[in-house]
Amino acid sequence: MDLARQRTPKLLFNLSEVNYIDSSGVATLVEALQRLGDYDGKLAIFGLSDRAREVFDIANLTGVFELYETEEEALGKM
Amino acid sequence: MAGPGGSRGSDELELRFPSDPRYVATARAFVEQAARTAGLAEQDAARIVLAVGEAVSNVIRHCYEGRSDWDILLTVVIRPDRLELHLQDFGRRVRPEELRSEEPSSEEVRPGGLGLHIIHEVMDEVDLSFISGTGNRLTMVKFLEETATGAVDGDGVSGVGGESAQGESPK
Numbered sequence: 738m739d740l741a742r743q744r745t746p747k748l749l750f751n752l753s754e755v756n757y758i759d760s761s762g763v764a765t766l767v768e769a770l771q772r773l774g775d776y777d778g779k780l781a782i783f784g785l786s787d788r789a790r791e792v793f794d795i796a797n798l799t800g801v802f803e804l805y806e807t808e809e810e811a812l813g814k815m
Numbered sequence: 816m817a818g819p820g821g822s823r824g825s826d827e828l829e830l831r832f833p834s835d836p837r838y839v840a841t842a843r844a845f846v847e848q849a850a851r852t853a854g855l856a857e858q859d860a861a862r863i864v865l866a867v868g869e870a871v872s873n874v875i876r877h878c879y880e881g882r883s884d885w886d887i888l889l890t891v892v893i894r895p896d897r898l899e900l901h902l903q904d905f906g907r908r909v910r911p912e913e914l915r916s917e918e919p920s921s922e923e924v925r926p927g928g929l930g931l932h933i934i935h936e937v938m939d940e941v942d943l944s945f946i947s948g949t950g951n952r953l954t955m956v957k958f959l960e961e962t963a964t965g966a967v968d969g970d971g972v973s974g975v976g977g978e979s980a981q982g983e984s985p986k
Contacts (some may be wrong), residue, residue: 757816757840759868761928788861795862795936 744776751808753784756790770802779803783811789800825894831965834904835883836877839928843868846900847892853898863957866937869930870902870953878906878951895937898957905950909943931953 740748748769752758766782773780781803785793793799805811830845832838846852850860871887877883885905892899935941940956 757843757868757883759865759872760933761872764929770919787858791858791861795865795933 742809745773745778747779748773748781749808749811749815750780750782751784752786752789753783755784755789756786758789760792760796763792763796763798767798767800779815781805781811781815825892828893829856830889830891831886832889834879834882834885834887836875837873839871839875842871842887844925845889846891849893850898850957853893855957856896859957862937863900866901866934866955869933870900870955874902874904874906874929874951874953877909878904880907896959898959900938900955900957902953902955903946903950904952907950908945909951948964 750766755762766780770780772778783805784807785804790799790804793802793804803811803814804813827851828840828845832841840982843864847860847864850863851857855863867889868983875881875883888901888903890899890901890903892901932980934955937957938955939958940954944952944954947953
């Protein structure tokens with residue numbers, strides 16, 4: 738959130754080492770997305786495991802975030 | 816409960832653990848192994864693990880208000896046609912209206928609401944009751960896949976029970 742407060746224009750989250758994420762983790766990402774949206778910043782995520790992606794699917798948030806398989810792909814699109 | 820050598824209609828596993836967030840992973844591992852033993856595929860077991868993790872976190876956060884030194888009792892009952900998960904706490908009564916399942920949007924996400932949404936999305940039945948003198952009891956049921964023996968998937972039904980001295984939730 739400090740980066741959002743500093744109005745960082747782009748944030749890219751690497752979740753490739755994240756084995757488990759729950760609603761509190763997802764909510765934190767949503768909050769970050771909202772903060773960046775306040776100043777038209779961009780947020781993207783890459784490296785989601787199948788299990789982590791499942792959480793986004795269940796929460797109906799896969800369409801809300803920009804999700805990529807690799808860092809290269811994400812950087813190319815941001 | 817069947818005695819030694821007796822036939823069982825179900826198997827019951829129990830885990831009692833402190834309300835320390837460090838043990839949420841322990842509870843999840845316990846449930847995952849039980850779900851796989853019950854015959855659930857890895858993805859289905861992972862979804863149930865997610866629901867249990869959310870439920871345990873809610874107990875710590877809402878029923879125990881963050882205290883890490885109280886007990887939580889998690890019981891898994893493996894039946895031929897279903898997996899039952901019973902989460903018993905010994906804390907303050909949580910009223911159903913405090914627990915609102917929220918489908919999230921990008922405009923607003925509250926962790927508690929999203930956690931309940933996940934539980935309701937994953938499980939086929941969810942019931943919350945309060946046992947006088949004890950605490951809240953959350954029951955989550957997942958019907959198992961139709962098998963060669965004819966067990967049938969159920970429709971998802973959610974309900975919230977009221978207070979009961981016997982621990983039975985009125986339907």
